[in-house]
Amino acid sequence: MSTSKEISIIVEHVTRVEGHGNIVLNAKNGEIKKIQWQISEAPRFFESFVRNRPYYELSHITSRICGICSIGHALASLKATENALKIPISSQTEHLRKLPLHGENMQSHILHVGYLVAPDLYRVGSVFPLISSAPETVKKIVSLHRLANEMSDLICGRTTHPITLVPGGFSAIPSKNKLNKLKTRLEKSLPVCSEVANVILDNVDKLPDFSRETEYIALTDKTEYALYDGKIGSTDTGTHSVEDYESIVNEFIVPQSTAKYCKHRRESYMVGALARFNLNASLLHPKAKALAKKFKLSPINYNPFMNNIAQIVEYVHSVEDSIHLIDMMVDNGLNREDKPLKIHLSAGRGIGAVEVPRGILFHDYTYDNNGLCTKANCVIPTNQNHNNIQKDMEAFTPQLLEKPKDEIKLNLEMLVRAYDPCISCSTHYLDVRFIDE
Amino acid sequence: MTKKQSKPKIAFFDFASCEGCQLQIANLEETIIEVADVVEVVEFREVMTEKAERYDIAFIEGSISRPIDEKRLKNIRKKTKILVALGTCAHLGGVQRLGNQWSIKENLKEVYPTAKPADMKNNEFFEKPRHKAVDEVVSVDYVIPGCPIDRTEFIRVVVALLHGNKPPIPDYPVCVECKKKENVCLFTIGKFCMGPIARAGCGAICPSHGNECEACRGYISHPHKEAQIDVLEKYGLSAKEIMDRKTMYTYRYVENEKQEEEA
Numbered sequence: 001m002s003t004s005k006e007i008s009i010i011v012e013h014v015t016r017v018e019g020h021g022n023i024v025l026n027a028k029n030g031e032i033k034k035i036q037w038q039i040s041e042a043p044r045f046f047e048s049f050v051r052n053r054p055y056y057e058l059s060h061i062t063s064r065i066c067g068i069c070s071i072g073h074a075l076a077s078l079k080a081t082e083n084a085l086k087i088p089i090s091s092q093t094e095h096l097r098k099l100p101l102h103g104e105n106m107q108s109h110i111l112h113v114g115y116l117v118a119p120d121l122y123r124v125g126s127v128f129p130l131i132s133s134a135p136e137t138v139k140k141i142v143s144l145h146r147l148a149n150e151m152s153d154l155i156c157g158r159t160t161h162p163i164t165l166v167p168g169g170f171s172a173i174p175s176k177n178k179l180n181k182l183k184t185r186l187e188k189s190l191p192v193c194s195e196v197a198n199v200i201l202d203n204v205d206k207l208p209d210f211s212r213e214t215e216y217i218a219l220t221d222k223t224e225y226a227l228y229d230g231k232i233g234s235t236d237t238g239t240h241s242v243e244d245y246e247s248i249v250n251e252f253i254v255p256q257s258t259a260k261y262c263k264h265r266r267e268s269y270m271v272g273a274l275a276r277f278n279l280n281a282s283l284l285h286p287k288a289k290a291l292a293k294k295f296k297l298s299p300i301n302y303n304p305f306m307n308n309i310a311q312i313v314e315y316v317h318s319v320e321d322s323i324h325l326i327d328m329m330v331d332n333g334l335n336r337e338d339k340p341l342k343i344h345l346s347a348g349r350g351i352g353a354v355e356v357p358r359g360i361l362f363h364d365y366t367y368d369n370n371g372l373c374t375k376a377n378c379v380i381p382t383n384q385n386h387n388n389i390q391k392d393m394e395a396f397t398p399q400l401l402e403k404p405k406d407e408i409k410l411n412l413e414m415l416v417r418a419y420d421p422c423i424s425c426s427t428h429y430l431d432v433r434f435i436d437e
Numbered sequence: 438m439t440k441k442q443s444k445p446k447i448a449f450f451d452f453a454s455c456e457g458c459q460l461q462i463a464n465l466e467e468t469i470i471e472v473a474d475v476v477e478v479v480e481f482r483e484v485m486t487e488k489a490e491r492y493d494i495a496f497i498e499g500s501i502s503r504p505i506d507e508k509r510l511k512n513i514r515k516k517t518k519i520l521v522a523l524g525t526c527a528h529l530g531g532v533q534r535l536g537n538q539w540s541i542k543e544n545l546k547e548v549y550p551t552a553k554p555a556d557m558k559n560n561e562f563f564e565k566p567r568h569k570a571v572d573e574v575v576s577v578d579y580v581i582p583g584c585p586i587d588r589t590e591f592i593r594v595v596v597a598l599l600h601g602n603k604p605p606i607p608d609y610p611v612c613v614e615c616k617k618k619e620n621v622c623l624f625t626i627g628k629f630c631m632g633p634i635a636r637a638g639c640g641a642i643c644p645s646h647g648n649e650c651e652a653c654r655g656y657i658s659h660p661h662k663e664a665q666i667d668v669l670e671k672y673g674l675s676a677k678e679i680m681d682r683k684t685m686y687t688y689r690y691v692e693n694e695k696q697e698e699e700a
């Protein structure tokens with residue numbers, strides 16, 4: 001029988017994920033000796049070198065933790081700074097900030113599902129062969145990616161490392177005319193979203209059928225599908241104040257892996273689109289809700305591969321919510337609000353939490369009386385997921401052992417990819433050696 | 438030779454970075470489909486599984502920090518005809534170079550106070566994490582500066598390199614581009630800006646959006662001699678004062694200066 005074989009798989013630097021991670025599997029006679037999710041990214045020590053930097057530099061520095069979620073990092077950073085220094089923001093600023101957060105979620109989700117996951121469904125190594133084999137679908141995916149980026153370009157000056165987001169508000173704001181044009185494009189994208197979703201729906205059976213009960217954590221709010229703000233929600237323990245984040249994430253280190261791990265009530269928890277969906281699905285906009293139904297996605301769903309589907313659902317929700325936000329801003333009239341802020345500096349600590357594509361993100365800063373940062377802590381979504389990836393691997397691998405080696409490898413890589421890990425983010429601070437056996 | 442075999446082989450590699458410069462390649466949107474038609478992308482871990490042995494052009498993103506990274510980079514250098522440093526991390530060492538201000542021990546202690554010394558001992562992942570630019574480790578044929586890189590500049594450079602040319606990197610201050618755009622000078626409204634000494638090529642994107650230039654493309658070659666003198670004079674500033682005020686991306690120059698003083 002095939003279980004008597006010895007299986008040894010080492011995937012060094014898993015491809016089509018952000019950053020450097022490895023998968024190691026050793027099995028003999030159907031018994032798993034070792035299954036590990038490892039990280040080998042170079043450390044950059046952000047929390048160390050932001051010390052002594054002035055408050056107005058912080059969001060520009062920490063956005064560089066991650067190119068893919070730089071807007072989310074900038075917003076978590078600004079919220080932390082504004083909380084620490086008691087800088088108020090207007091409701092216009094809050095609405096306007098929500099737009100690029102949607103833009104970034106849309107950009108990241110479509111990049112992930114369209115460019116990084118779709119090749120697995122077609123059993124090819126990258127999106128490049130799909131350009132010739134499925135040109136129409138690729139073009140639609142590209143158009144959705146372009147829309148997401150142009151939305152962030154319009155509000156932030158550029159899509160990666162936003163320029164206009166500053167403490168207290170914006171250094172420049174878009175015209176009403178441009179916002180209306182954006183709205184028209186968003187409306188036109190909804191049918192394209194459906195077409196792309198249908199292609200994925202035709203292939204959804206290629207996502208492995210695997211479930212493992214776990215805890216889901218995401219921001220949650222009574223009035224909207226929380227992304228920019230809210231309380232910490234858990235499928236196990238209800239809601240918690242953002243100020244208590246350290247007792248939720250409980251960062252710790254394990255010798256066999258790299259970045260800090262996290263756990264709350266169980267041995268691991270998951271953050272990201274599926275976690276948000278599991279906690280907040282009832283607050284999705286109608287078209288997103290309908291799409292979830294089409295994919296038979298309903299809370300609580302314990303299949304990590306459905307994170308890909310939750311991302312598609314969220315793309316549609318973000319389009320709908322952006323249209324709603326633009327309507328609201330245009331109705332209220334846009335104020336320029338570009339006068340330099342008068343900030344009264346005093347020592348303090350502030351925490352900012354934002355939902356970014358891969359899950360809940362925390363920035364926590366302490367400033368001295370001169371507005372210089374003395375202490376920083378950033379807790380990254382992918383760090384919170386590493387432990388859950390490991391536990392999923394342990395539960396998923398026994399189902400795979402009968403399969404050919406290439407299929408085992410592909411399935412494990414697909415599992416990692418389903419989490420859309422952002423390893424640059426997760427090792428922005430730390431790397432630990434793997435202890436070889 | 439078939440047409441496919443004759444396409445130039447292009448590869449992308451990432452070191453310590455946010456991978457935002459690679460993302461700009463994905464952000465070329467439809468243009469990337471056209472690019473894929475004239476070149477063969479043979480290695481690009483972030484978006485593809487395949488790997489290759491030889492490249493015509495290798496793009497390097499990220500700063501180089503540990504001996505294992507240096508080894509990997511030197512190996513890439515051996516396998517490529519042209520090596521391009523992509524973005525500020527590869528060009529200058531990135532924001533993370535600011536970490537070089539502290540000892541490795543101090544950085545580890547600040548970021549990871551509970552780490553056991555045993556976890557770090559004989560640990561190649563922890564060995565000498567000092568951030569350097571790519572040209573401090575291997576020879577570099579071309580630089581595309583910026584944090585992040587500008588997508589259109591990337592395409593311009595690739596097209597030129599494919600034709601055997603090296604397009605000149607702008608060597609004049611950001612002020613030149615900013616004035617062309619008829620922006621209000623940020624100094625006049627009480628803000629600070631590194632434009633008078635920062636290398637142009639970005640289209641003055643930050644000042645055009647009401648935010649100060651942070652010199653992510655580094656300084657012009659001779660900032661003390663060739664800065665935007667009229668702006669400096671008008672606001673009573675020297676190049677040195679601008680350099681000292683902000684070092685987010687320019688810590689490489691601070692390190693160079695220290696080394697020169699020591700030598």
